[in-house]
Amino acid sequence: MTCAGNVSMCEPDATPQAGRPARPPFIHIGAVHKAFAARQGGELTVLDSIDLDIAENEFVSLIGRSGCGKTTLLNIIAGLDAATSGRIAIGDRPVTGPGQGQGVVFQQHALFPWLTALGNVSFGFRKAGLSREDRRERSLELLRLVGLEAAANKYPREMSGGMQQRISIARALALDPQILLMDEPFGALDELTRIELQQELLRIWQARRKTVVFVTHSIDEALMLSDRVVLLAPNPGRIKRIFEVPMPRPRSRTERAFNALYDEIWSELSS
Template identity: 50%
Template sequence: MGRVEISHISREFIKEDGDRVVALSDINLSIADDEFVSFVGPSGCGKTTLLRIIAGLDKASSGEVRVDGSLITGPGQKVGMVFQEYSLFPWRSVLSNVAFGLQMRGIPKEERQEIARKYISLVGLSQFEQSFPYELSGGMRQRVAIARALATDPDLLLMDEPFGALDAQTRNHMQCELLDIWETKKKTILFVTHSCDEAVFLSDRVVVLSPRPGVIREIINIPISRPRDRTNKEFIDLRRCLLEMIDEEEREEERIKCKSGNL
């Protein structure tokens, strides 16, 4: 399970000076069960805002999101989220962090620890279950965050630049780890990234958003079979296409700012 229907989502903010800011405008998108979809676009295009609306952490100004036919009105069991900052409790061990969501649902201690250990093993950290976040590397902390999100068995996993703070080698390794988990657990994943390389490497489809107000400019299918070779010509051509598309959007945004006198 994990089918997502995003219908006519718009989001407006009112700034302190009273100005109205349109972050997203009329976003419509259907996402299939077990699909891996990435969102790319210039900074400020509303990628994270859209993810937060899907998670039920933010309210749309108009439109609706449904997961497996159920309307999203707030955080719930169908959706798990992984943030860039890890968001682990520093006073809790790895085991206790991963079991936290299960504890909040009232699952007995022995059962939740058994479930948590299964997911800790899935991300390759069984020997660190009694360690604390400060004792782990950035990549290991992000593995813990992924295990915690998966432990509650959501239909949909949302990931907001989860590897953005990692070095290049660790980031590439974590991308492969994530694909292994995705293929094992068969979850629908929506993934926000600034990296076109990462989007092409991971995704079934890549959604390109325009600068504010964020609208869907293009949806790119990635037909390359997995595992993917970053030196493959088709891979390189798709990455170049995405980069050129985003660069063009950013140049257009600069022209609009200059014309309006905001620069």
């Protein structure tokens, strides 16, 4: 058995039915179903009866093979996509669109290429009703937070991938969102930059108290960052299993519990 040691994810409650954290739910996803028109006529079910509750300040990762609907689920929470049926709420309010406290960090190349770093971050403030100076000041502050104050006047094409994603995070934070939705934000980065940005993200998450939903392909990344890892399976996209990650942060990749959990997620993914 991979359940070496005495870790809580081996308890029988680590199953899809247990999609309920101990704390009261903040994001509520109930029986969400999403279908697209298929190319050859008929329907393609992308998400099938998804139930998931996420607590305030929780860090949850969505992991699964391509086509399991994790990005679609993220877009539905973001209000960028509508579910075909089901309930989805943040706090007490049903999600009807973006701008309900969700900030989104996309995969690479989602910065506006015609705006500088400062311009991109400042774009996030556009609905905040601030004066020009305030916008600038607050944007610079966010650039400082991600350590890129010096790059304020650079255009995206003049920045490395890692810098671009830091700017993306700063831009999403400009909304002062309660929820940070991240769609494989570090997927295209090299390993070293990636680890650096993971640490940075944790620091921001802890400093700013955000609820994070994080889509990733990497088991390692999910385990380093999350409180819970939600494993989705494709055809149709559904929650296969939810893993609690009990290790205290900062975590180490060489810990026994880490490796045990890694093996367990991998065997679940490949079964």
